[in-house]
Amino acid sequence: MVAGHNHQLQPVTLSFTEELSENIYLIGFERTFKFQAGQVIGIALEEQGPRRLYSLCSGEKEETVKILYNVVDEGYLTPRLSDLEAGDTIWITEPRGEFTGNPGPAVWIATGTGIAPFYSMLRSGLARDKILIHGNRFLEQFHFYDEFEAALADSYTRCCSQEENEEVYLGRVTAYLEELPALNPKLKYYLCGNAEMVVETRDILIQKGIPFDHIISEIYF
Amino acid sequence: MKKKLFGLTLEELRVLTSHVGLPAYAARQISEWLYQKEITSIDEMTNLSLKARAQLSASYELGLSPPMDEQVSTDGTKKYLFPVLVNKYIETAYIPEAKRSTVCVSSQVGCKMGCLFCMTGKQGFQGNLTSGEILNQFRSIPEWKTLTNIVYMGMGEPLDNLSEVLKSLQILTSDWGFGMSPRRITVSTIGITPAMLQFLDQSQAHLAVSLHTPFDEERRKLMPVQQVYPLQEVLSEIRSWDFGRQRRVSFEYILFKGFNDSPSHVKELSRILHGIRCRINLIRFHPIPDTPLQSPDESTIQHFKELLNAKRITTTIRASRGQDIWAACGLLSTKKLAENKA
Numbered sequence: 254m255v256a257g258h259n260h261q262l263q264p265v266t267l268s269f270t271e272e273l274s275e276n277i278y279l280i281g282f283e284r285t286f287k288f289q290a291g292q293v294i295g296i297a298l299e300e301q302g303p304r305r306l307y308s309l310c311s312g313e314k315e316e317t318v319k320i321l322y323n324v325v326d327e328g329y330l331t332p333r334l335s336d337l338e339a340g341d342t343i344w345i346t347e348p349r350g351e352f353t354g355n356p357g358p359a360v361w362i363a364t365g366t367g368i369a370p371f372y373s374m375l376r377s378g379l380a381r382d383k384i385l386i387h388g389n390r391f392l393e394q395f396h397f398y399d400e401f402e403a404a405l406a407d408s409y410t411r412c413c414s415q416e417e418n419e420e421v422y423l424g425r426v427t428a429y430l431e432e433l434p435a436l437n438p439k440l441k442y443y444l445c446g447n448a449e450m451v452v453e454t455r456d457i458l459i460q461k462g463i464p465f466d467h468i469i470s471e472i473y474f
Numbered sequence: 475m476k477k478k479l480f481g482l483t484l485e486e487l488r489v490l491t492s493h494v495g496l497p498a499y500a501a502r503q504i505s506e507w508l509y510q511k512e513i514t515s516i517d518e519m520t521n522l523s524l525k526a527r528a529q530l531s532a533s534y535e536l537g538l539s540p541p542m543d544e545q546v547s548t549d550g551t552k553k554y555l556f557p558v559l560v561n562k563y564i565e566t567a568y569i570p571e572a573k574r575s576t577v578c579v580s581s582q583v584g585c586k587m588g589c590l591f592c593m594t595g596k597q598g599f600q601g602n603l604t605s606g607e608i609l610n611q612f613r614s615i616p617e618w619k620t621l622t623n624i625v626y627m628g629m630g631e632p633l634d635n636l637s638e639v640l641k642s643l644q645i646l647t648s649d650w651g652f653g654m655s656p657r658r659i660t661v662s663t664i665g666i667t668p669a670m671l672q673f674l675d676q677s678q679a680h681l682a683v684s685l686h687t688p689f690d691e692e693r694r695k696l697m698p699v700q701q702v703y704p705l706q707e708v709l710s711e712i713r714s715w716d717f718g719r720q721r722r723v724s725f726e727y728i729l730f731k732g733f734n735d736s737p738s739h740v741k742e743l744s745r746i747l748h749g750i751r752c753r754i755n756l757i758r759f760h761p762i763p764d765t766p767l768q769s770p771d772e773s774t775i776q777h778f779k780e781l782l783n784a785k786r787i788t789t790t791i792r793a794s795r796g797q798d799i800w801a802a803c804g805l806l807s808t809k810k811l812a813e814n815k816a
Contacts, residue, residue, distance in 0.1 A: 260668045293702055295668075304668070306702055351694065352701040448586040449598025451698070455590070456764055465590060465766045470698040474586040474599075474634055 262300050262344035268317060269339050274393045276324040277366065278335055279310070280343075281317040288313060288348035290377035291370040291471075295346035296320065298333055302344070305330050308369035308445070308471070309348060312376030321369040321396070352443070352471040358382035359441045362454055364426055365389060367446035370471060372397050380404045384440075388412040388426035388450075426450065430457045438462050445471040478537025479516070479530075480508055480613070481606020483641055484650045494529050496522075505650045508536075537606050540614050541566070545799040545806065553799050554615055555806055558583055558607055562600045563807040564629055566611040569795050574622040579611040581639055582630025587664055589684075590696045591728060593762040594629045597808055603630070605641035612646075624654070626661040627682070629807065633661070633669035643677045656680075657720055664699050665708040674715055682755070683708060685725040687734040688742035705746070713750050723750065728757045731768040735778055744785040753788035760794075 265282040272278050288294075290313055297304035311319040324331045337343065354374035361371045361383055368387055374380065375397075385405055389395055392413055401409045410422060410429065417423040427450070430436075442458055444451045451470045458468055482490065487501035500522060507519045516531045541554035542563075552568040567578040583600035585592065612624060624646065626632040632639045639661065645651040646659060656678035663670055664684045674681065685705065687693050693700040712723055725747070729735050743754070756779055759769040770778075775791060782789040 260671075350702045351690075351704065447598070448584075448588045448595065451588050452595050452598065455588075456596075459766050460764065466692075466695045469694060469701075470588060471701050472586060472588045472698045474631075474699075 260295065260346055262295070262297055262304065262346055264300075264342050265345055267337060267339050267341050267343060270335075270337055272335070273321075273396050274391075276335075277321070277394060277396070278324065278331075279319055279321050279396075280334070280337070281311070281319040282343075282345075284311075284316055284318045286348060288318075289350075289353040290373040290379060291353040292348040292350040292373075293352075294318075294320075294348050296330065296334070297344040298330065300344055303329055304344070304346065306474075308352075308367075309373050310369035311373060312378075313373075315376065321366045321372070323366050350471075352445070352469065354379035356381065357441070359443055360384045360386070360437075362386045362426060362430075362442060362444045362446075363388070364446035364450045365394070367444075367450075367471070367473070368397065370445055371443075372400075375400060375404055384408045384410075386410045386412065386426055386429060388414065388429075388446075390415045392416045392418065392421065427453050427457055430454065430461070433461075436461045436463055438464060438467070440467065442468045443471075444468065446473070448472050448474070476535040477533060478604075478606050479504065479534050480537035481604055481609055481642070481645070482508075483605075483644055484648065490534075494526075494533070496526050496529065500526060502650060504530075509645060509651045510653070514538075538610055538614050543806075543810075547795070547799045549795055551795045551799065552615075552617075553806055554611070555810060556607075556611060556614075558603065559601055563810045564603065564607075564611070565807050566615065566628060568615055568617050568621075570617070570620075575617060575620045576623040576625055577612050577615065577618075577621050578625050578628050579608055580628035580630055581608055581626055581632040581635050585630045586634060587631050588698050589664065591686075591730070591759060591762070591765065591767055593808060596762075602635040602638060605638045605645065608638060608642040609645060622658060624659045625682075626659075631664055631666070633663040633666045633673055636669045636672060640673070640676055643679055647678070657722075660722075660724075662726065664697055665703050665705065666699065667703045667707055667711055670708065671711060671715075678721060680722040680724070681712075682724045682726055683712070685727050685743075685754075686730075688739060688746050692734060709746055709750065717751070723752045725752060725754045726757060727754050728759050729770050729775055729778060730759055731770040731774070733767065735770045735774055737781060740778065740781040740785060743782065744787060747787060753790065754782060756789060756791045758792070758794050 268281050270280045293306040293308050295304040295306055307320045310321040324335050395411050412426045412429045413421045414425045422429050444454050451472050455468050484505050487504050491500045503521050516527055541556050543555040545553045550570045554566040556564050558564055562583045564580040569576045582602050584597035585594045586599040588595045646654045647656045659679040660682050661679050662682040779789045
């Protein structure tokens, strides 16, 4: 494999692995580098193996770097990754990426494990003046819910498409946004999730009067 | 369901013949039937024994499939729709010109990249095409024998499906395959740096990079890939790559009115491309539904080209072809998908 200097892989030893809910995993290893909340790293199972990018899911100062991912059945990496245990080795690149947090007011919109960069921002002290809209299919998938609620209170909305209770909006993030009477066009909107969600959400925001240059997207690929 | 032979490399055919119990030399014979002759079934592989053909046919089929629909422009450009996966579709464009004929192939069903100006992105991502499905777009259109050029600029991001794209390039350019010159093939990317380096290393085809603005902040708003693979890094790797004398790198630049069409963009393009032997293809934007972007007028496009040329950057304006059917890449398949959902 040919790789530029900052795509080189380094081995790290997993300090823990945990299945948080069905098919959603959190893994961690000792932090040996600096990063900015919202950045990603490449992960591979072997030095020459295929790598994928994952958002870092821990605070900038925390001793353990965490990665949140869901198992894609037909994927190469995540089914194998989910078989690993503490003490096993994975290969990582240096952190990279410009989808980073800042202290100003903004709206964070995520689906599924797209919450990871925003959790990193929360843990890095960047949650002030933020509004978070998070979508999942099932209630058990709202990981870090208590921390987000403690930090954001009423500025935190959970959209659950398959289960309901009195605390969540029943439906997808896109449906919730469609129903909102107005959005603040002066705010920046940060989107993170799969391509379909990001494109649909972006279209809705633009239709609701948000200038496209106020929409910053991070797509998993 | 039988597996498809079309799209297998010679190495894969060797493994296959070994598993099926055929002699090693049969792999080369099969590749010649697949890529150098015109047959419609395994039964026509007449230099294989009857027993060998029966053994192959038990588990395999040829794997070619015709387009299910086509649109024809008044200028001769055609757009073909191929079915793939279950109720999914890909588009292929055939573009005849005076001295050459080009086919524009898709590499994925839908796309993950989410570029603001792209219709395909609105479908989301449905799946990767196999090398056979990529090559079928070339081999199964009626004009395939007249084709002189292939561009990987249809639906999807080719370098997000690198292994299948590399296999298809190997089959196109090998002497056991279609024997086509890699100088007749261009692979376009939005700039996924590690995959781009692998492509440059393992293929000799031309490279086209979607640039669209020289300013990082603007590019982030158009193309989410900029978040993780910034243009500066892509250009740095291209600048240090030895392209030789024949291999070409070009930059695609869709002009958007009032966004990326100013003299300051020309100045910055000149700065960031300094030291790279390249050309810029300016592309007229064909608006897609609900887009906030617009196309500038012809005089702005011409002026932008002249300013770039004055900076000694070879710049062309891509001819608008098939405008009456074109609209935008991804529109035909998106419409078909919507019909199926209704």
